[in-house]
Every structure is written in C-alpha cells, then in structure tokens.
Amino acid sequence: MNRRWLFDLGNTRLKFAPLLDGGVLGDVVAVAHDNGDFAVEVAQALPREGAVAYLASVASPAMTAVLRDALSARFGHIVVARTASQFAGLRIAYADPDKLGVDRFLALLAAHARVAGASLVVGVGTALTIDLLDGAGLHHGGRIAPSPALMRAALHQRARQLPESGGAYAEFADDTQSALASGCEGAAIALIERSHAAAARQLGAPPGMLLHGGGAPALAAHLPRAELASHLVLRGLAHWAARAEAE
Template sequence: MLLAIDAGNTNVVFALVDGGEIRARWRIATDPRRTADEYAVWLSQLLALEGYDRAAVTGVIVGTVVPRALHNLQVLASKYFKTEAVIAGKGSAEWGFALDVDEPQNLGADRALNVLAGHARHAGDLIIIDFGTATTFDVVDYRGAYKGGIIAPGINLSLDALVTAAAKLPRIAISAPETASVVGRNTVDQMHIGIYWGYVAMIEGLVARLKAEVGRPLKVIATGGLAILFETHTSVFDTIEPDLTIQGLAMLWERSQQGN
C-alpha cells in the first residue's frame, strides 16, 4: 500500500492508496519543525483507527511546496516505514510532461501533480483551479503540456488581510451567503457578500478571460479543500475532484516503479 504525502503551505495531507483507490486520508497543520517522531506517533494512531498497521505501507511518495518540511518526511519514511521516499519531480519521479513556461523550475509540486492527474483523467484542453492557501489556475493543453496560469490570494488569505487591516471588522467564518442578494444589511452580511460573491466573480472572470485567450474549448476542473464551497453557486466548474493532487502522487509513484 502507498502512503502519499502532499505537504502544502497550510496542511500536510497523508493518504493511503491501494490499487489506485484512496482508502483513508488525514491532514495536519504544516509545521516544518515537526519531527519524524511526532509524525509517526500521530500517524500510527490514525492508521490503527482505520484498521491498518505500519507494515501495510510498502511505498512512500512526497510532494511538497515547503522545502523545510521535506527532510523530516524523508526520515519518517526511512525510520518508520523502512522505505526510501520517492520525491515528486525528482529522479525516477520526474514530471514527464512539457513545461512550456518561462521559469519551469519554479512550478510548485502541487500544481505539477494536478496537471499530471488532470491530463490523465480528462481529454482535451483544461483549466485546473486549486483552492488552497493560494488559488491557482493552471492551463493544460490537449497534449498534456503545462502552458502557464494564474496565482491569486486564497479566500482565507483575503479574509485574514481584511480583518487584520480593518480594526472594527469581526472575524467571520467563510460560508456561502444564505441568499443571492448582494445588498448587505449589516456588517457581517456585507463581509460575507464581499468575500464570497467577490471571490465567485473573480473565478468566473478569470476563467472567461482564460477561455477567450486560449480560443479553444476548455474543461474546468476544481480541486482543493475549498472547492466545494463554490460548487452550488457558480456554473463555471465542469467537475470537482477534491483528491486530484493525491491522485497525481499515486500516478507518479506507479511510473517511478516501472523500471524497478
């Protein structure tokens, strides 16, 4: 069984993958100081709760956009799972698709994994929107080449900036407004409208601009933990795949093993 680890800026997601199917997933706040021993204690308990033993894990792959977190995850694999972690984008786990951009070395592992899985699962040209710490829009052509995209502040970052900079504004939970009205009658409602409908407008506007620039039909795939927040309030998504990054890790690991 494969342990796929997606280390993002906000959370580290651990997923058990067996035969291409995700059997279990857990997340923990990203902290580059967290040691392999701390990960092991936490993860061993969760494995046991799901009815698994550490010995069931025979392979580990790590994709990370937090370089300082990598070492302890590698130690976790070697010390507690008795295997060398495969690192997404390195060695036998190179991406395997064209990076048709000015700075290919700067593409985040999470975005590359989304490109890999998105192209494998969907034909044609794609826009992949990942709702994470940042919201990213990635354009993938019908051959699977990465053509570039957009980086925007994530919705939580936008809310944090608003609350931090405006002393009288309260901290609110991000949720879909109860009505479609964009005339708020109180401060909290006005904040909900500005954050939520403003974000929907940004998504729809940027997708429209991307489609106009590419000039060919584009399928829009949404992923990331907050994607479902917008699912029922916009028609811009063709499909939502919350586990696209983990699926990319599993595909990359399988490819890395083909020569072994």
Template sequence: MILELDQGNTRGKWRLLRVASAGASQVIARGAFAPGPWWSADHLPDAWSQHRPTRVRCGNVAGAEVAHQIATRLKQEFAVPVAFARVSPECAGVTCAYQEVGRLGVDRWLAVLAAYARDPSPALVVDCGSAVTLDLLGAGGQHLGGYIVPGLGLMRRALYSDTDAVKVDEVFSQGMPLAPGMNTEQAVNHGLPLMVLGAIEMAQRELLRQLAAVSGEKAGAPRLLFTGGDGAFIASLPTSPAQSAVEVLDELVMEGLACADLEEV
C-alpha cells in the first residue's frame, strides 16, 4: 500500500495505491486537504488508518521545514520513512532543461515525467495552481524549459491590493465566454483567465517553433495537458482553433512520483 502526497504552496492532495505483485496499481482512496498544516491535525484521513501505507512518496514545493514536519508526523503514525521526489538531470527518459536542476520546482518536473510516461510525443504541460506554470516537452523527452506566471487568485489579489475601483467578486464558470467586459466585474473576471490563455497560446507557439527548428518542417499541434486546482476551468475556455488534444489530469503530479528519483527522509 503506497500513500502518495502532492504538497503545494496552498494545499495538499493525496491518494492511496494498492500495488499488485505484477506491478499494476489501483487507486483505492483519494482526497484533498484544506489550506493549512494538515500534518498538525489531531486526526489524519480515516483511509490512511484503515489501509496503513507501507510506503510514502511525496512531491513537496512548500519548503524544507514542511517536508520535515510531514516526515515526522507520518513516521510517528506509520513507522515508515517518507520518500521525497527530487529533480535530476535525466530521469525516466526525460532530460531536464535547467542547468541547476535544483531550481526547478519538483511539481513541474513530476508533471513532465508523467506526461512523458503517458505519451512520449511533445506536449505543453500547464499546472494552474497558486502560480500557473507552463512546461514545454519536446521530442525525445527533452524538457525545453517553461514559464511561470501568477495564478488567477494571485492576479485578483494584486488588483485588490494595488487598486481601488476593481475590487469585484469572483464570477467564473466552466466554458464561460470571454467577451470584452461591459462593466468592471466582467472586465476583471474575463480579463484574468484571458491572461492565462494568452500565456498558453504564446507557449504553444514557442514549442511549435522549437519543434520545427529541430525537424526542419512544420510540426503538428502538441498535446495540451492541464492540472492544478484551476486546470479544469482554464481547459474549458475557448482556445485557438489550431489546438490539438486537450486533457485535464488532476493527479498528474502524483502520477510522476512513480517515475521520479526519490530520497527518503
């Protein structure tokens, strides 16, 4: 029984895997924590006690102290070490673009590893969390770098803190049109996702440019994979007609844990 954790800056998600002798795995329980230090709670999820994991693997971007707290609590509960994913120059067929691999967020790396494990063809991997990260996966498992922009919540809070007249409530819905706003509420609520879509379109263009430069011919539209809390919402919005296959994969980061280099704490 394996417990997998995806600890972000704002919240954590988890799932329990039952692994058969042949190596096949089945998710038997999953969940998400409210923002805050779940490792300090009096009670951990009932499914953890019921199924008692014998291994724990974690992707953590919340810093070394959080990693220490997670490892300490889970050792107390289950007497097993926690294996934390780390970024490496090459792993599972993927080559990292960063010269200083330790500077790449492990969540981004895990999502790219999972994207490649699912399908080795080129892809743009978009994680819509507190920040929106866009990672370019080229041919042959070559990570081509990426972009980081503020997420929807961060952009809204920036408007709240630095302006006076645009403090409007969030009004988002799946597939909503992004026509120019006819009032301030519309202008903000249409404008924020429009900025994310603009970043996605430009990242797609750059990926296509790099693919064409390598192959010497025009490349087909790469896969577009969404994950993160706002991933399904952004994926539902109108995009370029040249867009290829779009997938929303809520657990893409945790999928990458099975491929990554791990270090026990």
C-alpha cells in the first residue's frame, strides 16, 4: 500500500498520485469538480488510507476544506504546501510570496529541477499562466490571462448562441465554432509567443518553453518551441515533499 500521496487541487480538477521511492510519481488520477457534489466525488475517488498527504490548493477555501476533511479521515498527517520566497535554489520575483499561487510556485520548482537553463513555464488550465525562470533559478515574474476554455465559457455565458466547445483551429475559419476555437486559442498562442520573444530580449537568448495543464496539448501543436511537461505541479510538489521530509 502506498503511504505517501500528492494532491493538487485546482479550480477545475483535483489531481493526485502516490509518491514512490526516489521522488517518482505513481499513476495520476484526475477528478473534475466543476459539476456535481465535490464531497461525494472525493469520497469515491480518494485512496482509502495513507500515512501522509501533501496538499497544494488554489481552489476556494470551502472546496479546500472539503478535501482536507476527507483527507483527515484517511491520512495520519496532512502537509500543506505554501509558496516560499526562496526554496531549493528557486527565488521568486514577488515581494510577498503569498501573492504567488502555489501552483505556479510548484511548477517553477519542477522546471528548475528539470531543466538546465532558462524556461518560460506556461500553465494552461482555468487560467493561462506564464512565468519566466532564468538558468540560475531566479523568477522574473509572469502573466495571468483567461485560458482558451475560460474565454469560450465567458463568451457562451454572455451570448448563449455562441457554442462553448467544438470547432478546430484555423488561421481564417469558415464556421462559427472553428472561429471561436481559432480566436480563443490564437489569443493564448499570441500571448505566449510575445512573452517568449520578450524573455529572449531580457535574458539575451531564447529560453526553453514548458507547457503543462489540461489545455496544453491543444496549444503545443502551434508552438514548435514548446515541450509538453505533464503534471508539472505534482512533480513540483514531489520535490517540495522531499525537502520537507529531509528537514
């Protein structure tokens, strides 16, 4: 039985995985929580028991409390990850570390541990997040924007005749669904490309580009410099847990 587990609670999904020997992730389970009863979904999905649960959450306090209650019934100890101004060679740009979402912090931590050199770390979930990390582990700040999925949802909410999903990317689409897909994905692609160009000017050389999150594969096809980095937040949480256990 796996004794240590990692939990990443985002605004759309809960992802969790066992932490195996050597800091390796086991199989990742994802549970969408934007519909239905989250308490019931969590009760059905969580492992039955364990020794330690490492938790990172950017969800609402109410939703985080539901998960913590469920974890408390199954795990002997819960450790909550928080953003630090300096950690394992990573130094964040924010003067107040509490203002940087722990998901961005952990993704940066994983990128710093994974890549030799500078990286543009791009998360594509509910939000689109872009962070610049240089080769020495210094975070140069970033951007937050709506993801393509959130853009589509917002348009649909204001104009119900505009479909919330569907369509295929094209430079000039010939139907409304594809025009929406092209516009929303294109906006994200343009912001990422602009950020990458600005990063190259700031650092004197183009950084690598890591894409993670549920919406990353759709954008990766249009970003030839990008590398898909699956479960980057959970991988960062694994690094954070290893340091926490060593102290």
